[in-house]
Each structure stands twice: as C-alpha cells, then as structure tokens.
Amino acid sequence: MRSTVNLRPVIVALMTSGMLLPSAPALAGGVTASTASAQNSAIDLGQVSAAAQGASYLGSQEAQSLSQKSRFNSGQSVKVLGKHELAAAGPVGGSAQALAYAPGVSVSSYGYTGATKNSISVNGIKQGWGGFSGGQIDDGSLSVTFDGVPMVNPSTGLWESPQVPQNGILQGIGITYGPGNPLDRWYNNIGGQIDFVPLQPTQTAGASVKMSYGSYNAKNIVFNMRTGSIDGWSTILAGGAGSGNSYRKNSNGFANPSYNYAWFMKTRKTFGNGDVSLGAYLAKGSGYRPVAIPVDPIAGVTMNGTANAPLYSQTTSGYYASLPENVWFKQDSNSTWLIYSKLNVALDSMVGLHNMVWYRYGHRLHFHYNNYGLSNPGNLYEYNNPYDKVYGDKLWFSVALPYNDVNVGGFFLNSHYNSRNAFYNTNPPYNGSLSVPNAHYRSDYFDQTDVAAFIQDKISPMKNLQITPGVRFINYQTSYTPAGQSDFVAAYALYPQHDQGQLPAASNSFTTVEPSVDFNWQPMKWLAVFASYAQAYKEPQVGGGGGLYQSTAPIYNLEKSADYNAGVKVHFRNAAYLHHFLLSASFYHLHYTNQYIPLYDANGNYLGDANGDSIYQGVNMAVEDDPFYDLHVFANVNFEKATFAHYMTGGTSYDGLPVSNVPSSTFNIGTAYSYYLSGVLLEPRIWYQYTGAQNMFNNNTGAPSRRKMPGYGTVNLGFDSTIPTHGGLPGLKDVQLSLDILNLANNHYNEFQYITSGGLLGGNSAGQVLALPGAPLTVYGSIAVKF
Secondary structure, three states: OOOOOOOOOHHHHHHOOOOEEEEEEOOOOOOOOOOOOOOHHHHOOOOHHHHHHHHHHOOOHHOOOOOOOHHOOOOOOOEEHHHHHHHOOOOHHHHHHHHHHOEEEEEEEOOOOOOOEEEEOOOOEEEEEEOOOOOOOOOOEEEEOOOOOOOOOOOOOOHHHHHHOOOOHEEEEEEEEEEHHHHHOOOOOOOEEEEEEEEEOOOOEEEEEEEEEEEHHHEEEEEEEEOOOEOOEEEEEEEEEEEEEEOEOOOOOOOOOOOEEEEEEEEEEEEEEEEEEEEEEEEEEEEEEOEEEEEOOOOOOOOOOOOOOOOOOOOOOOEOOOOOOOOOOEEEEEEEEEEEEEEEEOOOOEEEEEEEEEEEEEEEEEEEEEEEOOOOOOOOOOEEOOOOEEEEEEEEEEEEOOOOOEEEEEEEEEEEEEEEEEOOOOOOOOOOOOOOOOOOOEEEEEEEEEEEEEEEEEEEEEEEEEEEEEEEEEEEEEEEEEEEHHHOOHHEEEHHEEOOOOOEEEEEEEEEEEEEEEEEEEEEEOOOEEEEEEEEEOOOOOOOOEEEEEEEEOOOOOOEEEEEEEEEEEEEEOOOOOEEEEEEEEEEEEEEEEEEEEOOOOOOOOEEEEEEEEOOOOOOEEEEEEOOOEEEEEEEEEEEEEEEEEEEOOEEEEOOOOOOOOOOOOEEEEEEEOOOOOEEEEEEEEEEEEEEOEEEEOOOEEEEEEEEOOOOEEEEEEEEEEEOOOOOOOOOOEEEEEEEEEEEOOOOOOOEEEOOOOOOOOOOHOEEEEEOOOOEEEEEEEEEOOO
C-alpha cells in the first residue's frame, strides 16, 4: 500500500544537504533500507508490495541480523551465538557464559550462574565488572543492547551481566567487532556491540517450559508462551528464575547463595504498510561475592585476619575456600527494567520511516561488611545503592534508490545518574548509621544528554559489490551536581571532609564527527571479501569513589577508537557436506586513545588516575556447519597482542607494557550429533573451551605487569533426548530430557588473578597474587515440555 503523501522529494533534498536532524525527541528502531525480517514468514504482513517491504523493516531487525545470509552480506566483522552456543553455557550459566563461545571473547567471574557479575572482554576491550579491583582499565567501552534498546549506563559506561541472567528467553546473541555502522551505533561503541535478541512473536501459537537442577543446589525454570497471529496481533511472554549456591564455601558452611529472574513481553501489530510493537523487560541478579583468595600462603593472611587463625590460601585452606561471613561478606544486586516501542512504516515504495522510543531504569545495591582482622574499622559497612534513569528516541528514514540504500536520522537520550554510597560503623565509638555515615559518603548527580545525527549510504554499483560510507555528528553533554551536603545533612554537619564529592558543580560539552566506511565484495557466490574502518568516541566513566568531577577537575578529551577490520567470509547453503556453512576470518587493529583510567583500592577508595593509549591487534576465525543433516559443528579461535603505546600514572611512564587481562588466545570447538532410536531423538554433545595466558595488573604500581596468569581449558559434555508424546496429552508435542556436565575433568584453574597492594587482606599481602577460581565439575539435569 502506498502513502497518499509523496515524501520522496523532501527526503532526497534533505539527504543532499548532508544531514537530517531529528525532531526532538527523535524516535528509534534499527534497520537498513534493504533488510527483510527473518520473522516475516512467521507473521501475517498483509498486502505489502515488495518495494515497500524493502523500504520498511517489517519485524525485528535484530532477529534478522542473526541469519547467516545477513552476516555473509555484511561489510562488518560479526559473530552470532545461536542455540548450540547458548546451550554450551549450561542451563544456569547466563548470558556472559554464552558470550565466551565467540572468537576473541573472554569472560571472568566469581560465580557460575546468571546472577553473578562478569567481566567481558571482546578483542581486549572490556565491559562489566567481575568482582575485582585490579586491571579493569577500560570498563564500559562496549555497547550492549536488548532487542536493539541500549542498556549501558551513559555515565559510568557500565552494563552488568545479571541484567540478562536467563539464556532461555534469548533467540541469539549478535556481536559486532569494532564500532560498526552509524545506523547501529550508540554512545560507547569503542570496541564493539553486544546485542541480546530475545524470542520474538510468531504466527503460530505455542509454549514451552524447562526446569533444571544440578550441582550446588542450582535450580532454574524458564518458559515462553506465544499467542500466534490474531487479527495481525502476535504476542510473546517469556521469563525465568533461578537460584543456587557458590562452589566456594567457608568454614561455617555459608555457601554464598545467589538468585535471579527475568521477564519479557512483546506484542506486535502488523498492518498493510508496516508494523508497530511494544516491549517490556524486567530482570534482576543478586549474589554474595566471595573474597579473592591468595594463590600461595602469605604470613599473617589468615581466615579471620588474626595471628593464630589458619592461613588463607588455595594451598592451605582449600582451592575454593572463602572467608567467614561474620568477618567479610559482600552482596551485590543488579536490576533493570525497560519499556520500549518500535514503529516501521512504508511511506511509499521507496521511503520507510522507523521510530524507537524507550525508558530504562537501572539499580545497583552493593552491601559490604569488612571486619577482616577483627579491628572494628570505621568503614565496617558499605551501602552502595546508585541508580540511573534513561529515556530516549531514535528516528530515521530508509530510502531505496537505484544502486543506493540510504539511512538518515539520529537519536536523542537523557540520562540521570545518582552515585549514592555510604560507609559507616554502628558500633562505639563511631555510632554511625546508614543515614548518618561516620566514614566516607557521597550522593552526586550526573545528567547527560547525548545527541547524534547520521547518514549512511550502501552503494551497489554492481550486484556483487556493496560500499557503505557513513558519518555521525555527535554532541555529548554532562552536568555534575554535588549533593552530599543536602542528601546527607547530618553527616555533612559532622564530617564535611568525608564527602567524596569535593568539587563544585560543573558541566562539559563535546561535539565531533565520526566517519566510517565498509565494503563487501563477492567475486563468487560463496566468497566475500570485506573490510571496514570506523572512528568512535565516548565520554570517560564517572562515579565511584572519586575521579572526574568529584575529586578530579573535569578537564578531559573524549576517548577515541580507530578500528580496522578486514577478512574473508565463505558461505554455502546446500553444497556437498557444507549445509548452512559459514566461515569468517579477519584481521583487526584498534587504536584506543585518550583513555581515562581511574584507580581504586579493594575497598572502593579512589587512589588517583592514569591516562593511556593502547593498541589491540589480532586475528579472529569462526566456522559453523551441518556437514550432515544430523551433525552440527562449530569452532572459534582468536590470537591477539594488546600493548600500551602510552601509560602514565603518578608521573611514571609504563609505555610498552601489555594490556592486562587480555588473553593471548582463545579457542573453542564443539559438535552435536542427532539420531533416532526407537522413535526417540537423541543428541549427544561435546565441546572444549580454552582461554590463553594473560598479563596481570599490579595494584601496587597502579599499572600493568609482565607477570602472567596461566591459560586454562575445560572439556564439557551434554546429552539430550526428545520423546514425542503422539497426542497422549492434548496440545503436548514432546518432552525433552537433558544432562549437562561442565568441566568434566574437574580442572582447578583461576579465571582471574592480580597483584594486590595489600588493601584487601592487609599489608603483608602487598605484592602477592590474589585469585578468583573458576567453577569445578558441575552437573545439571533438565526436563523441557513443549506445547
């Protein structure tokens, strides 16, 4: 159906001028002019002409991007994690554990479920915070989205993995290496983007539920219900909840428990020339975080910090030991909820309009008790409960022209972040409280407004060649308001020197340009040569116990990345032994400049800052195939070198040192084989995962170290059996029984190590190595029912 209003002359004229600024607030969504939804076949689209369908993205662009065809045709380096990689994370593993099956991605954590936090590295660039203080020098430099909606706190730059704790509600995960094209970029795509794609509404009705139980009393249930298409409306409701204990226990038997839940709803209405959808998401993960453990025994570092207690280390108290909860505990919760709406309309056969509007609320609660050494310190308790609120719009037009697919538009967002925290001791002689902390406190507000306008043009001078130049114009504004005096009135009257917000109100604004280009040339139907270059900028992170605006003057430049990717892709759909075959191999070089690196001790105290200039270069390779109808294989490999061209802190240069916590290599390979036995579908699975050696961070110097943490690998097994019910119960299709065995050999390995300054376990530990051990052998059984 064509619009009665012809907007082509207006749109083309605006594009010719070089820029189309969105009305405020602008609306969002996410598609190119030529994309077509992978879900279109599952939804009644009505009578939409082929031309209009090309101009308007009907359905989920994120779901479409998971397809092999989309990846093969892209000029970007991308990776998709599908059902086999999601299954490899185990039934309770959470989104971060699944990410570890992409090339160039490593994950470290203090837990093994979706409830506990993780640090994620993509080609060496980090996101999240996995429970340690050493070496996280570039947190927040990866964008994270859920169904295309940005989830990262614009002020801190951080996203925490417990915000997506349930893999069972996901259709897949898309990873873009490097900043990506302007259309899909947000405000912190320095190293790339992770897009969690939830299950989508379908044409036919159905439902499923899966329950799992396993090691360390781990329990999980996940479900989805789909209405199918009813008068063009289709809705899905999905969710899950889980709980479990840690594999690390203390001498009192306290098991550091955790829990999580996630709920998702999306409804979509399709009509003659487009669609509109409404989505809502709520998630929370909460868990106790065991303290890091010394790799080797240290004099004076005991189970409670007193001289006569047993030594605390992996070789004396046990590899998975933790401190008693009456001496030290930390409970960390992260929650988020968002609501969003997307609109895609074909204005005529050439022009499509796309809108997305969203609101997201994020909250963290970090409750810490530290009486290690039984010294009754003034900061016995820490109650850190920051939050952020973000609303925004994105609007763009897609225009299908001869030999050109043009996207032009922009986005607007506003973020309000409060960094509230309080340290106190309720015991004499301090007599502090949560409302009147006797030690450090803060309650500062950061308001950010980010605006971007973009234009990109996918040029196809030949059928087998696509060149996509693009440019973004960005303006990032930050306003800081110290509020310790007003939010902690009594504490400020007694202890004004303890307010961590030491500087007066301030603001800053930056405007700059981000150019990019990619190309995809297919000299043969099955072979593509691709390359991309992009620049991206982000504001340095704020918040924490000091740093920019609060104790360091807000004088800085935007952090910047310049990224090159080049490689080949090979795709076969139905060749001999190559069914659904996709291979991607690429070289990357990323230069990350103007890095602002705040340094903190293990108790969250701000120590100072550093500035850096780092270079990441390496090779990624990924392959997936069904060589036979009943056999699936996948493999991913990465080799990387990451170095600081410049690192300065405290007047000392550490130029040339390796970037900490970047594995020299990662590798995984897996296979699944399906066969029938007496009418029952059986699928054994086996996969291996390896993370190479990586340099540690030295908290003593506040700089990288040449000391290395050794690499580690695990062998994992799975077995599924799907039993058809043959109509035994009305509506019941089949029952699936599953067994997952992770770390089959029960290897002892550490996911993270750093050199401590002594702030966590006392002065005798300064210069020693502390670690977070990875999970031992774990076994899970599951039952899933499909309707």
